[in-house]
Amino acid sequence: MTASGDTAAGLLGESGPFAGLIEGFAPRAAQQAMAEAVEAAIEARGSLLVEAGTGVGKTYAYLVPALRSGRRVVISTGTRHLQDQLFLRDLPQVERGLGRRVHAALLKGRANYLCLHRLRNLFDAGFVRSPSLLGKLVRVDEWARHTETGDLAELAELPENDAVRPMITSTVENCLGSACPLFDNCFVLKARQRAQEADVVVVNHHLFVADLALKEEGFGEILPSADAFIVDEAHQLPDVAGLFLGETVSSRQLRDLARDVEQAHLLEAGDMPALRDGARALEAAVETLHGALEGLPRRESWPRAASREGVARALAGLGAVIEALAGDLETAAPRGKELQGVAQRAAGFGGRLAPFVEGREGFVTWYERLREGFRLSSTPLDISESFRRFVEAYPASWVFTSATLAVGDSFDYFRSRLGLAEDAPTLRLESPFDFAANALLFQPKNLPEPRHPEYTRLLMEAMVPVIEASGGRAFLLFTSYRALNDAAAWYRAQGIGFPLLVQGESGKRELLADFRAAGDAVLMGTQSFWEGVDVRGEALSLVMIDKLPFAAPNDPVLRARLEALEAAGANPFFDYQIPQAAILLKQGVGRLIRDPRDRGVLVVADPRLRTKGYGRTFRRSLPPMPETTDPEAVRRFFGDDQRDR
Helix, strand or coil: CCCCCCHHHEEEECCCCCHHCCCCCCHHHHHHHHHHHHHHHHCCCEEEEEEECCCCCCHHHHHHHHHHHCCCCEECCCHHHHHHHHHHHHHHHHHHHHHHHCEEEEEHHHHHEEHHHHHHHHHHHCCCCCCHHHHHHHHHHEEEEECCCCCCHHHCCCCCCCHHHHHCCCCCCCCCCCHHCCCHHHHHHHHHHHHHHEEEEEEEEEHHCCCCCCCCCCCCCCHHHHHEEEEEEEHHHHHHHHHHHCEEEHHHHHHHHHHHHHHHHHHHHCHHHHHHHHHHHHHHHHHHHHHHHHHCCCEEHHHHHHHHHHHHHHHHHHHHHHHHHHHHHHHHHHCCHHHHHHHHHHHHHHHHHHHHHHHCEEEHHHHHHHHCCCEEEEECCHHHHHHHHHHHHCCCCCEEECCCCCCEEEEEEHHHHCCCCCCCCCCCCCCCCCHHEEEEECCCCCCCCCCCCHHHHHHHHHHHHHHHHHHCCCEEEEHHHHHHHHHHHHHHHCCCCCEECCCCCCCCCHHCCCCCCCCCCEEEECCHHHHCCCCCHHHHHHHEEECCCCCCCCCHHHHHHHHHHHHHHCCHHHHHHHHHHHHHHHHCCCCCCCCCCCCCEEECCHHHHHHHHCCHHHHHCCEEECECCHHHHHHHHHHHHHHHC
């Protein structure tokens, strides 16, 4: 492909500025082709779907045309981690390469920013008495005095799941808005103002689709002025959009409400003990429903759970307590802004519980039991029409990209889930990495089908010589926690000599750091290790996937969607389950080769890849590489690897 230096593709060529700026930079025809297509889409205000395999360099392929276009661009990433990486590392690097600065802003949902008012209330009300919790709040208070952004990502000692976070951040429901006494110092407001003034705004999918569901996050006013939307890790978008188009009532939300009611009582209505009693009654009702769900499946449709008398009675009791508390708060609300806020929240929960009592057409209601609580969700069966209207409401350029959008050569599955136009241009770019020379696909012989009760044990026995040949350096990825735990127990019982790291026994970041440091470890994980994990070099040379990753058939949302597809005359297995599993398989496979110098063995253990007709669909979705069922071939492969070092 030829490209002049005054195009995005040319700038990424061998004579472009990035060749001298980035160590090890090598021009890639696929990256230049993507940059050319993105540039054309932005110029024409058109749409584009791009699958860019591992190593294409898709981030630069869309950042270069986006930044040089001079247009207002919104870029959405799959996670907050990727959002930070894009804003703090990739975007400044592209600015240097282009020799121009752009006015860029990072915008996250309000749960990522410190709420100064809520932090102050915790101290003023004397509500927190735990020494460890008080110690954290003091450290937050010290940080708050010098932070410019209020972004809690700056506080490394306060992880995302820390219990203190919901106490010091706001939600749409509990934010006082312009009535807040610290409104002028609000970090959320300042972040929004920076985004409104910026030419490039970097967000994440959760914030991006919040406006789709009319759940105001302060981002909606930015959307109409954008000339282009670039959605990275776009394969995640349908599931994220489904969450925001539904409703969720969780034990955590209700406990937070109870805590905030008690705090508002102390601050503004100390002579109304009914508020304190109502808050405590709410906590008790939450515990009653939590207890009623004990013994049920971890995830199940709500109607099935509600058929148990104790569950239905517990939900009715929760609804009655919320109704009574909302009445008391309505009476108290004129006394202060805090009481007004919790009164509105309590009133809102009545409506959010309604689908679980009355049902809701076009939605599936289900529950999930958590370690210390529960989550009730109402999820739409189909978001395609809603998302299509969302896209049509903003006549800008729309670019959707990911390493995994297509099934084989077809984008139909992704396109149908989001209701995208059938004539939207598509581009599928294979990874530039030489899988044929640097990778080997191994399938163990004589394994039974995955439903066999001894499948995991037999698989692990077959993996021992492969792990020994690779010298550890392995990710073993499982489709269920049960298989993960069974495999870990078996591995430890055998006394295999390579260090074992198991998801759940430490945080993800710590596990990856330990894996890299060990150099010969075996890491076992489930879906959170299938994507967004980048281990380059010799530390990772073997990736095993235990089964074709079909979603659990007892998942209530999946079951309802499959029934709806069947009722509409579709084939749920071929039209939904296989494409969904093929995309997830590609994500897992993508962990193996992350650099042109990487070499490794991929194990897709599931015999259905060979024995079932639909196995060909999965195989066509994998990079081209030689295949073997002979462990000796794996030993020879790693023997060559040793000689190459």
